[in-house]
Structure formats: C-alpha cells, structure tokens
Amino acid sequence: MVRYDPTVPAVRLSPTSYVVLGMIALRGPSTPYDLKRAVGHSVGYFWNFPHAQLYSEPDRLTVAGLLALSVEDTGRRRKTYSITGAGREALRSWLASPTDEHFQMRDIAELKLFFNEVGDPANVPNLAAEQIKQHEQRIAVYEGMVERFGDDPASRPRMITLELGLEMEHAALRFWTALAEGDLDRLRRARKA
Known part of the structure; x- marks a missing residue:
C-alpha cells in the first residue's frame, strides 16, 4: 500500500504530475485506467507522453501527499x-x-523534412501527401468535438484549448499543402499581408 510519508522531501513535479493532478481535480476520484482513458480523449491530443506514466505517477504523488x-x-x-488539499494547492499554484x-513542436514529419537532403528528395511529395491526410483527419476529429461539446457550458474552458489545436492543425495543413503544390511563396505572402 502506498502511503503519504511526511519524511519524504518535496518532490519535483513534472508536466505529467500536473496532468494527473488536473485530471483528478476535474474528474474526481480516478483509477490509473480512468486517467488513461480521460487523457486519451482530451489533453492526449495535444500533450503526447507515455501513458505508462499514468500508472506510476499517482503512487509518487501519493507518497508526496498530493x-x-x-x-x-x-x-x-x-x-x-x-x-x-495539498495537491489542489500545488495545481492552483502551477x-x-x-x-x-x-x-x-515535436513533429516527426518536420524532422524528416529537415534531414531530407541526406535521403531522397523524391520522398517529399509522399511525406507531404501523408501529412495532408493526417491533418485533415485530425481537423475532422476536432470539429466533431466542437459540434458535440461546443454548447456545453461545463466544457467551455477546455474548448479554448481545442480552438488552439484547430488553429495549429489548419496552419500545418496550409504548410504541407503549399509544399505539396510547390508554392511555399504563397505562405510567405500570406504572412506579410
């Protein structure tokens, strides 16, 4: 059994710590599996990390009294x-x-694009086509979420994050589309307008 130990020095809280504290503050009492599902349907779209941490981090936060x-x-x-109470205070302070x-931005496609000159430049159109498809799919998912939850007053604060996600997806889609069409100058002109 994991118990609070007042002799344990203050722990360093990571972003994962705050994801766990925040999810439990929003949802109420949760199992690690509950956390994994809740993260997968919310911040997991924007904050990617190994979900195994959702099974180990709660024990660490318990020992710390949070x-x-x-x-x-x-x-x-x-x-x-x-x-x-201490956990809620740590979350509020953060x-x-x-x-x-x-x-x-930790985007594998962007990394591949950066190192492409080492590989085969003929791969760029395939990379761009796949990215266009992925960003269109993610936009569809986000827009579906807006349709389902956009008018729910309880969801409004979290919908702001979804709006940021949509803006980022549309920006990425514009970039990959311009790259696929060989017209990055269009993006440059649009930024200056």
Missing part, C-alpha cells in the same frame, strides 16, 4: 486516487504561475 489512495478490499483490489517556456 493524492490520497484507496484500494478495494476485494476483487481486483483496484487503486483509486483522490486529490488532497496554473497561476507564468509559463516562460517556448512552444515545442
């Missing part, structure tokens, strides 16, 4: 985590602090 743990007495002995880190 989550409380209850375990079923019978059956699968499922672990359910709840946010503590949310209130400015973010001075620059936006990170």
Whole structure:
C-alpha cells in the first residue's frame, strides 16, 4: 500500500504530475485506467507522453501527499486516487504561475523534412501527401468535438484549448499543402499581408 510519508522531501513535479493532478481535480476520484482513458480523449491530443506514466505517477504523488489512495478490499483490489488539499494547492499554484517556456513542436514529419537532403528528395511529395491526410483527419476529429461539446457550458474552458489545436492543425495543413503544390511563396505572402 502506498502511503503519504511526511519524511519524504518535496518532490519535483513534472508536466505529467500536473496532468494527473488536473485530471483528478476535474474528474474526481480516478483509477490509473480512468486517467488513461480521460487523457486519451482530451489533453492526449495535444500533450503526447507515455501513458505508462499514468500508472506510476499517482503512487509518487501519493507518497508526496498530493493524492490520497484507496484500494478495494476485494476483487481486483483496484487503486483509486483522490486529490488532497495539498495537491489542489500545488495545481492552483502551477496554473497561476507564468509559463516562460517556448512552444515545442515535436513533429516527426518536420524532422524528416529537415534531414531530407541526406535521403531522397523524391520522398517529399509522399511525406507531404501523408501529412495532408493526417491533418485533415485530425481537423475532422476536432470539429466533431466542437459540434458535440461546443454548447456545453461545463466544457467551455477546455474548448479554448481545442480552438488552439484547430488553429495549429489548419496552419500545418496550409504548410504541407503549399509544399505539396510547390508554392511555399504563397505562405510567405500570406504572412506579410
């Protein structure tokens, strides 16, 4: 059984820590499987990380006193985590602090494009075509989410993140389409307009 240990020094909280704390604060008591599903249907679209961390991070946060743990007495002995007052305060403090880190784009296609001159330049049209398809599919998913949840007052705060995601997907689609059409100058002109 994982228990809070007051002798454990303060832990360093990572973005994954805040994802766990935030999800439990939004959803209420959750199992690691609940967290995995909730992340997969929400921030997982924008913040990619190994979901195995959603199984280990809650125990670490419990030892630090930021989550409380209850375990079923019978059956699968499922672990359910709840946010503590200290966990809620850590989350609120993090949310209130400015973010001075620059936006990170970890896009494999962009990496392949960068190193393409080492490979075969004939691969660029195939890479662009695949990226166009992927961005169109993601835009369709996001727009479906807007249709389903856009008028729900409880979802409005999270819909702002979805709007940012849509803008990023449309920007990426514009880029890959211009690249596929051999017209990157069109993007440059549009930025100057």
